[in-house]
Each structure stands twice: as C-alpha cells, then as structure tokens.
Amino acid sequence: MREIAYAKINLALHVRRRREDGYHELETLFAFVDAGDVLTAHPAAQDSVTTVGAFAGGLDNPFDNLVAKALSALPRARGLAVTLEKNLPVAAGLGGGSADAGAVFRMVQALHGLPDDWRTRASKLGADVPACVESRTHIGMGTGADRAEVVDDLGGTPVLLVNPRVPLATGPVFKAWDGIDRGALPQGTAREIAQAGRNDLRRPAAGLCRGIGEVLLRLRLTGGAWKVEMSGSGATCYALYEHEWQRDAAAAVISEFRPDWWTLAGKLR
Template structure:
C-alpha cells in the first residue's frame, strides 16, 4: 500500500480567543496540496516504522513520532510495516506530522477498517489530524477539530510552498499572539474566504522568525493572486492562475529555501 501524506494549508486562520483549557478557539479554512510525505506499508507480524527522506533525521526516535502513535492507537488483527519518506520540513506549518498520521489512518482503513470513534482518536493525537485523515477542503472550528466539509472552487489551483528552512514551533507563536479578536471567518466560496480571510498568526510568527517576511516579499513579486503564511509558519504559500506562473515563481526563489510545487486537491 502507498499513501501520500498531503501537505496541509490554512488558506485562512482566524484566532478568536484563548480558552480556559489553554488552547485557542480557531476558525480556519483547511486545504490540501496534492504532494507531501510518502508512506508505503505492508502487512507484518508486528508494527514497524522506518523513516527516510530529506527531513527524516529531524524526527528523532521513529516510535516517538505521531505516525507511530497513530499506528499504535488503531486496533487491527495484523501488524503493519511502514516506511515514511519525509519530504516536508518539520515544524513548518504544513501539518507534516498530522498529515503522516492521517495517511496512517487511511492505510489502516484500507487494511482493516476504522473504529467508530476514529475522529476522537485522531483529535487526541493533534488538532490538525482529523482534517488530515480525509485531506479534503473543510472549515475547522473549536481547536480545529470541529470540521465542516465544503465544496472547493479551487481544486486544481497551482500552488507553490516556500520555507526558509527555519523550524518554528507552534507553541511560542500562539504565545506571542496579541489576543485581539479580529473577527470571524468570512462567508462565500473557498476562493472568497481565502481572499477575504487572514492568518492571525502571521504577525507573531514574523516577530519570532523574520525570514518569513523575506519569503512573503519574494512571493508577492511573482504575480500570485494570493500569498500567505500557513498555520503557525514558517512555510508560506502562493496561489496562481497557471502552472507556468507557479513554476517560474519557483525558479525565482532563493536556492537555499525549500520549495514544493503542486496543486490544491
């Protein structure tokens, strides 16, 4: 079996308030790129996980990562031997670990089916994991786990991801948020929401990682119709009207930056 762990984007991310439990109340528009990490798996006597790829070394102990936890948390009669090719940077705002976990859920579903409480099991692993299981455009509320699927008018839209190769942990970015509620997610089509929305974590992320500003400035020079940071950063994305414009933009980025070209699912 093979599954792509599709890179997650927040086309818009509105932080409304800090909750009593320490988490933040969010409204976000999730979208997914048709590229990401790659997982291959086969039935085995016991669960196994091997990690490879450009960013594999950043994960440390394989069975401490979220993909292994997803595998261990899903009941089935047979083990699964997985190879994870880590193509997405770690701590990058792309939900890489959550996407890996989502791909594990889909593999287990094909092999043995998922338990009825799979969504709760996914949420226990991380706020982005439930959205990553299906990897379809949706609106997330609460901590991001209350999902509302939406029909996307942006399927197939060319997208470029750029990361300055600076890891940025989520916790400090949320801590640096100024606490101001700037309003709800707008209504309309996915394109309308993306254009009228914002990412409330962009300013705090910029304060911690100024290189994000350099990436955003470079992308804004490429003719994209939308440029924004994803999640808590440091990855930024740009949406284009044509694959040619996206590919030309990729060529214009600094050689030292990480880039990935794809299309929205």
C-alpha cells in the same frame, strides 16, 4: 501499500480567543496540496516505523512520532511495517506529522476499516489529525477538530510552497499572539474565504522567524499570485496562481535567488 501524506495549508486562520483549557478557539479554512510525505507499508508480525528522506533527521525519535502513535491508536489483528519518506520540513505549518498520521488512518481503513470512534482517536493525536485523515478542503473550528462544509471551487489551483528551512514550534507563536479578536471567518466559497481571510499568526510568527517576512516579500515580488500568505503557525508560506506557468516561473525565480530555501510546486486537491 502506498499513501501520500498530503501537505496541509491554511487558506485563512482566524484566532478568536484563548479557551479555559489553554487551547485557542480557531476558525480556519483547510486545504491540501497534492504532494507531501510518502508512506509505504506491508503486513508484518508487529508494527514498526522506518524513517528516510530529506527531513528524516528533523525527527528526534522516529519511533515516537505520529506515525507510531497512529498505529498504536488503531489496534489490528496484524501489524504494519511502515516506511516514512519525510519530504516535508518539520515544524513548518504544513501539518506534516498530522498528515503522516492521517495517511496511516487511510491505510488501516483500506485494510480493515476504521472504528466508529476514529475521529475521537484521531483528535487525541492532534487537533489537525481528523482533517488530515480526509485531506479535503473544509472549515475547521474550535481547536480545528470541529468541521463544516464549504463549496470547494479551488480544486486544481496551482500552489507554490516556500520554507526558509527554519523550524518554528507552534507553542511560542500562539504565546506571542496579541490576543486581539479581529473577527470571524468570512462567508462564501473556498476562494472567496481565501481572498478575504487572513492569518492571525503571521505577525507573531514573523517576529520569531525573520525568514517568514523575506519569503512573503519574495513571493509578492515575483508576481502572478492572487493570494500570498503564511500557512498555520509558519514558517512555510504559499502563493496561489491562476495558471501553472505562473507558479513555475515564480518557483524558478525564487530557487535561483535563494537556492537554500525549500520549495514545492503542486496543486490543491
């Protein structure tokens, strides 16, 4: 079996308040790129995980990552031997580990079906995991696990992802947030929300990682994008375009200017 762990981006991310349980109340518009990590698997006597790829070294313990945890969360009669090709940067605001776990859930669903409480099982692995199982545009609320539908008029939109190759942990970014509630997610279609929305974590993240500001500036200077923003808690930034040629031209300029940056050109699902 083969599954793509689709990269997650936040087209808007509004932080409303800090909850009593220590988490933050969020309102976000999730979208997914048609590329990401790749998982392949075949039936085996017991579960196993092998990690390869450009960013495999970023996982401290491949046997304790979210792929292994997702396998453990879904008991089955037979095991799965999974190879994870880690193409997405680690700690990059792309939901990489959550996307990997979501791909495992889809594999198990195809083979055996999922238990009725799969959302609860997924949420225990991470707030973004339920969203990554379905990997389609929707609104996330609460810690991100609660969901609402939205009119998706962004399918097929060209997108360029750029990361300065600097890992950025989520915890310190939330800790650096100033605590000011700047208002709810706007109403409308996915495109309207993306155009009017914001990412409340951009400023604290940019304060911790100088490369974010540099990436955002370069994406704006290349021109052609109707939306430039940081995803999640960073450090990956993205630009949305009307046409593929605009995206590809921007990707070429940025790759020439900073060949050390990581880039990914794709489309929204």
